[in-house]
Amino acid sequence: MSLFKSNKKIVSNTKNNLITYAILLGFFAFAFIWAQTGEMPRKIQNLLIPLCVYSILAVSLNLVVGVLGDLSLGHAGFMCIGAYTGAVFTNIFETVIPNDFIRFGLALIIGGLFAAIFGFIICIPVLRLKGDYLAIVTLAFGEIIKNILNIVYLGVDSEGLKASIDGTSYNAMLLEDGKTIIKGAMGITGTSRDANFIIAFVLLFVTVMASLNLINSRTGRAVMAIRDNSIAAQTIGINISKYKLIVFTIASFFAGIAGVLFSHNMNSFSASGFDYNTSILILVYVVLGGIGSIRGSVIAAILLYALPELLREVGEYRMLFYAILLIVMMIVNNNEKINDMKKSFMMKFKKNKTVSEGGKN
Amino acid sequence: MEFLSTIISGISLGSIYALIALGYTMVYGIAKMLNFAHGDVIMVGAFMMFTALTKTSLPPIACIIVGTIICTVLGMLIEKIAYKPLRSATSLSVLITAIGVSYFLQNSAQLIFGAGTKQFTPLFGNGSVSLFDGQVVISHNTIVTIIISVVLMIVLTLFINKTKTGRAMLAVSEDKGAAQLMGINVNKTISITFAIGSALAAIAGALLCSSYPILSPTTGAMPGIKAFTAAVFGGIGSIPGAMIGGILLGVIENLSKVYISTQLSDAIVFGILIIILLVKPTGILGKKISEKV
């Protein structure tokens, strides 16, 4: 009986995950078939890849905010690093590796790895910090990345790579036959648009699966233990720094992947697009989808990203609406009376369920 | 001589940061929360003054007073509606709420005043003072900014140390529970703290827009974050710390603008924040707080 019960918990977890996968596949099948019929408006076709990008970002940020319980306000910075490194790679190797698919695959790996390395490095000072300080430091890092990339010039000519943080001296350096890749505040233009919806969806699916597997594993438990009670976690032998680093690195990796996807779906982009506001927008998806709920992050990202794009009238008021929702959700979530009501409702519900199950047995 | 004028304008900018940082640090000390929306109160204050200046014939001083009063009420309202229900919530929830409030203010302003920038007229004229045969030119704005900031800091310090309300604020920031037992109305004290912080932010907004006369719904965001950096620099929760931190940060920012790179000056300010938190997370004058096990 007892073992049966514990297995039931595992079964219910798996069932929960299967629902998430089913929703994802349903979304894909719906969009894919609609696109195949040729009836899908251009406007919606253009949304498909960004929807995957923001879903990946929301899921990966949820690993930090929901699972680890730390507030990161610099997620767009990791996306930025992925976007830049991926696009630079594609631009350099455009002629060397003519196969789009292989080149894009490599760009994804490189963008993800670079973002992961930055995530790891940035996490080291963050390890000692908690709560508000940690949030402000991640914000600071995001802004630093943006500021620095905004003044970088990078090009390639017959002599090799040329880089500078000064436009005039860069122009003097680059030879006639050179091609500029990063143009200061103008960012990167003309990256081969290798991203497509199928690849984007596969990446989203992989991100969700990896996140769910992570959460339901030894590592995920350790991370949630740190979130729930870091002192108790330490005294049962859980190395807090190690697990924080793991989560930050994995989350940055996926943010980097999202960045590569983003940059290979744009004619041009610049670092200014990855500012603090983008980080907040991703956070809005995470919070409104339910902190800690991977499925919620995906659904919230898809709905909240698509709605204002489709309904311009909503667009104007959307941020105001999100702002109010954020405040109301936090107040409702933390209201003791409402929580007690929820708890007692759940208890009743559970009791009825076990009674009926007992009857069956 | 460029160095001297850079330092002086840095002190002026820094004293504006200091005024904003005071709001952060007092709220942090008393409510133990990072009021992310504090920077946007500056923006609201500036817009109120802008509207009063352009739509009425009130003198500048009256406009500043109107803006300050509106922000004081706004600060208390924000506390009552958004933060008070979250007194026992996790810092994550409080921070997200504060971000929500910040966005609410920015987007409300955008809907009311439009997303475009407005040209703010300097409140204290365009005059300037020349020193060393014109080698150093200091605008009236800079001088007035420094004077007003210094006066406000002195008044605030006196208020906190000499009045009953001020000492109640100190007591609440030291130990909320004990202060309550001693008969201090904690809710009222927190509310007053928000009121004072917001009033200072409004005045800082007037000074900021007077020196850097461009106004938009996001005007408050960056100075807000930098002022928080200043508060951390000086030691969060410490009032003299916020003053020192603010002025130092303003000077550093101006020096890096002039001698390193305008585009990198924000990155440098944030770099400083990270270094401080790495080396001395309690800041220059902060106290160490450890969790009771």
Next chain:
Amino acid sequence: MALLEVKNLGIVFGGLHAVEGFNLSLEKGMLYGLIGPNGAGKTTVFNLLTGVYKPTTGTFSLDGVKLTGKNPVEISKAGIARTFQNIRLFKKLSVLDNVKLGLHNQVKYSTAEGILRLPRFFKSEKKMNEKAMELLKVFGLENEASTLADNLPYGKQRKLEIARALATNPKLLLLDEPAAGMNPSETQELMDTIRFVRDNFDMTILLIEHDMKLVSGICEEVTVLNFGEELAQGKTSEVLNNPEVIKAYLGD
């Protein structure tokens, strides 16, 4: 040789000697009590022994291994586990997961193996589930395995904390006021459980307790702390009748 050897342990907080000159020698299999009035420094001793605080003076060692200055993770691995006065469970996790977290360093597999669901993941998880369920049965919590720790009644939360501590496979178990907030019948049951743990897990137990019935019921020896210093030490029945000790508890 004694299992736990504490010599002259002390810590100063901003000039205040929270604990000073604390000595203790625990033989394997002992059930030992640490008592004293509120604020005497009992929990501070636990915090020192588990590395939450670093001692300013003195040393302590477990099974001959010096542990002074080690961090909580190292000390946990060395074999000291504890519970907390104000229960510290992982509230948003299930009862089963709480115990499985105790097994964190007993059954291992890597993050990659977990994400990729490699064979070792399934094997290790199965082993963890079995071990955790065994422990839950000892504490009569097997039917609550999938309940959130936060939703457990108070008494069961205390038991779960002990189960989690035992899952780390310790040599020494520190219990900080295990009977706090329990009614007499629950306390009686707890005493049986503690004895059971000592006998069946071959455990050495050091506990802080205010409930003198529990202390005199199960502790063979006690140390009395007062103002951070040892006031008395010895056989439980003798110490509890010591006039100095009575005075410390009742005041002058």
